[in-house]
Amino acid sequence: MTRWTHRWRRGMAALSGSLLMACAVQGAAPMAKSQAPGFFRMMLGAFEVTALFDGTIDLQPTQLLTNTTPAQVNRLLARAYEKEPLPTSVNAYVINTGTKLVMVDAGTGTLGGPTLGALAANLKAAGYQPEQVDEVYITHMHFDHVGGLTHAGQAVFPNAVVRADRRDAEFWLSQANADQAAGDMKAFIEHAMNSLKPYVAAGRFKPFDGDTELLPGVRAVAAHGHTAGHTVYAVESGGQKLMLWGDLMHVAAVQFAQPQVTIAFDGDAKRAAAQRKKAFADAAKQGYVIGASHLPFPGLGRLRAAGKGYEFLPLGHLPVK
Numbered sequence: 232m233t234r235w236t237h238r239w240r241r242g243m244a245a246l247s248g249s250l251l252m253a254c255a256v257q258g259a260a261p262m263a264k265s266q267a268p269g270f271f272r273m274m275l276g277a278f279e280v281t282a283l284f285d286g287t288i289d290l291q292p293t294q295l296l297t298n299t300t301p302a303q304v305n306r307l308l309a310r311a312y313e314k315e316p317l318p319t320s321v322n323a324y325v326i327n328t329g330t331k332l333v334m335v336d337a338g339t340g341t342l343g344g345p346t347l348g349a350l351a352a353n354l355k356a357a358g359y360q361p362e363q364v365d366e367v368y369i370t371h372m373h374f375d376h377v378g379g380l381t382h383a384g385q386a387v388f389p390n391a392v393v394r395a396d397r398r399d400a401e402f403w404l405s406q407a408n409a410d411q412a413a414g415d416m417k418a419f420i421e422h423a424m425n426s427l428k429p430y431v432a433a434g435r436f437k438p439f440d441g442d443t444e445l446l447p448g449v450r451a452v453a454a455h456g457h458t459a460g461h462t463v464y465a466v467e468s469g470g471q472k473l474m475l476w477g478d479l480m481h482v483a484a485v486q487f488a489q490p491q492v493t494i495a496f497d498g499d500a501k502r503a504a505a506q507r508k509k510a511f512a513d514a515a516k517q518g519y520v521i522g523a524s525h526l527p528f529p530g531l532g533r534l535r536a537a538g539k540g541y542e543f544l545p546l547g548h549l550p551v552k
C-alpha cells in the first residue's frame with residue numbers, strides 16, 4: 232500500500248465514521264408514538280377531582296347537528312380551526328370526597344371500538360382501583376356513559392352502587408321498549424340493559440327521582456331533555472363548585488357560540504336546548520367550573536358570556552395539594 236492510498240483510506244474511514252455518527256445522531260431518539268396517561272387532577276375545596284379520558288369518537292357535526300345548517304356548522308368549525316370528521320372526547324370524572332370514591336359516568340367499555348374504552352386503564356394510571364369505587368352516578372344511559380360499567384357480563388366496579396334518574400331507568404332498562412324498538416334505538420336500549428345488568432341483579436342499582444342529595448357535597452340536578460332522565464351533578468366543597476354536565480352539549484366549536492343548536496342524539500331537542508341555555512347562563516354568571524363529557528379532555532373550565540353566546544376558558548395544569 233502506498234503512503235497516498237493509506238492516507239486516502241484513513242481519510243475515507245474517518246469521513247464515513249463521521250457520516251455514520253451524524254446518521255446515528257439524527258436517528259438516536261425514535262418517536263414515542265404514545266400519548267400522556269389520560270387523567271387530569273384538580274382540587275375542589277377538600278375534594279380531589281380526577282377527569283378520566285375514555286378516548287375519542289369521530290363525529291360528523293354537519294349531519295348530526297340540528298336547528299342549524301351545514302354551512303353554519305362548517306363556518307363555526309373553521310373558526311375553531313376544526314373540520315369533519317371531528318374527534319370528540321369521551322370523559323368521565325372521579326370525586327374523592329375523603330370518605331367516598333364517586334365516579335360520574337363510566338365511558339364506553341367495549342361498545343365504542345378501538346379509539347375508546349381506555350377509562351379503566353386511566354383510572355388505574357390515576358392511582359385508583361375499580362374495587363375502590365363506592366358509587367357511580369350516571370348522567371344518562373347512552374352507551375358512551377354506561378358501557379364501561381360492565382366487561383364480559385361482569386361488573387367492572389364490584390363494590391359500587393350505581394345511581395341514575397328513574398326516568399332513564401324506566402326507558403332504557405325496559406324489556407318492552409327493547410322489544411318494540413328497531414335499529415339504533417334497539418341497540419342503544421340493549422347496550423344500556425347489558426351494561427346495568429350485573430348491578431341490577433345484585434340489588435346495587437338504586438334509581439333516584441329528580442333533584443336529590445346523594446352524598447354531602449354531591450347532588451343530582453334534573454336536566455331532563457337529552458334523555459328523559461338526563462341529570463347533571465353539582466359537586467361542592469369549601470365554597471367551591473363544580474357542575475358535571477354530562478351531555479348538556481356535544482360540539483364546543485358550535486354550541487358555545489350558538490346554544491340553541493341541538494343534536495340528533497337529543498331525545499327531546501327543545502328541552503335539551505332549554506337546559507343548555509339555562510346551564511350556560513348560570514355558569515357564566517356564577518363563575519364555577521364545569522366538566523362536560525364531550526368537551527376536549529379534560530373538559531373542565533369556566534364560561535364567559537360573549538356576544539349572543541359564550542366563550543369557554545379551559546382549566547390549566549396546576550399543582551394539587
Ligand SMILES: [Zn+2]
Binds near residue numbers: 524
Ligand atoms: Zn354522550
